[in-house]
Amino acid sequence: MNIIEITDLHKVYDQEAVPVWAVNGITLSFEVGEFAAIVGPSGSGKTTLLNIIGGLDDPTKGNVVIDGVTINKLGGRQRTDFRMKNIGFVFQAYNLIPVFTARENVEFIMHLQGKNKNERDKRTKELLEAVGLADRIDSRPNKLSGGQQQRVAVARALASKPKFILADEPTANLDSKSTENLLDIMEKLNRNENITFIFSTHDQRVVNKARRVITIEDGAVVSDIRK
């Protein structure tokens, strides 16, 4: 069953009257439970594609349909709400809220969703256990290593029970051990809980783990390999 359907997607940036096609006619679909990596050289359009799938950016042409909803047709507030309920984000720079503990960072999105305290507590504990940080639940980001912070970020991305996770270069700032650890956790979540992960990455270790590798060059898909 397809969770994401991308049809004839284009994104053009008008740089001083010289149009740059960041995404140039991409048509793709993702099924529930995929563990997919979008790879390609810098400037190939990976992040732009991820931003459009995540509703953070608008396509110049084409549509992104998520579970039957055309996200690029949603208005600002509806889109924000849709993102909150359906999409989890993991960023390269972790982007945890520095004044919050690991627990509060994970809880935050559930607060935004209006979940009650019991539900928040239970899910936060489950998620931090799942990413192996149950013992660091009350630590602030500055007391956690880069790998630990990124694991909190994964737990946060999962907090709202999204339909899929978009991870933009999640291992770019991590050492080998942390990368291996993070990928194992995400793969486990994918296999055990059927959570869909879509990565944009340069990292061969991520590519090796991915069960589907989509290669993009100059804004177009040049290969789409399922392992």
Place this chain on the structure above:
Amino acid sequence: MISSFAWQNVWRNKIRSAVIITAVALGTFAGIFTIAFTNGMVNDRIRVIIRTELSHIQIHQPGFVDNNDFTIRMSNADSILKKIKKLPHVMAAGKRIVINSMVASAETSTGVKITGIDPADGIKVSDLNSKLINGKFLEETGKNPVVIGEKLATKLKIGLRNKVVITVQDVNKNIVAGAFRVAGIFRTDNLMFDESTIFVRNSDLVKLTGLGPGEAHEIAVLLDNNELSEKTRNTISAMFPRLDVKDWQKLSPEAGYLVSAMGQYMFIFIIIIMLALCFGIINTMLMVVLERVHELGMLMAIGMDKIKVFTMIVLETVYLSLTGGALGIALGYGASTYFARNGIDLYFWKEAYAEIGYSSIVYPVIDAFTMVYTSVMVVLMGIISALYPAYKALRLNPTQAIQTE
């Protein structure tokens, strides 16, 4: 959650927040203390006007206040006085003979306002008795005593028990003179009053001028509450419609003006302080937004809608303002209360203050209205200061914001 988040954000950069909170606290403190100080000065001046110079209400024949004409007088002052003393809230009342005339010593002479009073009533109506620095106040016995101000005594080069000659017009429009002996010397906070007003007994002036025993130019009424001046004036006016009844604000328009003008000045003063603080807070919050562009982009990406982002920035600003404001209010209240008990002695400006009728010891007066008004202004300042930085946060594009280093 947003409010707790905003509160924690305030303390991300402790030094910067402490600086702006201190600025708000000092500004608020300055505002409150200045208001309390000014209130103290104004209240003291009004107290002097009422208790020493005028009393709450004065009654005259129409035209007397404008001309001080000796011939414009009440013939039945005693019966009026008797009725007024029975009115509620009247603490004391006394009749006065008021004549503009000359007083001369062996050395020199000068124009003064001679006020004839009945000593028993006079002591109750005015607190002049407590202002004596030498001698004693007018008594029922003794021959022609006079109480004069220290400045006039210096001007006339006389002291206690020295003689002065008072020259007045009698009822037949003849110039008559009487010798009086200085029984007491007073000093108030108003040098002009001290130099231009002398007090003698009514009975001595009656003898000198030939006035009838029930005649007087003025009846002064002292109340137990300043706020009742207007109401009581209206009551007396209704009782004696042919007489000119004025309260202290009408008798001393500059005092009435002082009260309303100071209120307006303080309102403007607080607004200027708050405006200055507004710009400081706006600058700080713009820096905050600029520093957190990346994070704000992330928050919008994960589902924090723009209204919540806007609310968060507004709350952070309001918390900064309120924390500083609360500190400033507490400091202002504490300092005002302390000095209200102990006074602030501006002795180095004593002469200058006395020239314009003010005491050099100021007892600040802090009231509930000032506290509420200042608190409301601080909250308003916080909200107004928040709008532009919050608007800047609102305008962020999540995609671009996330890519910002």
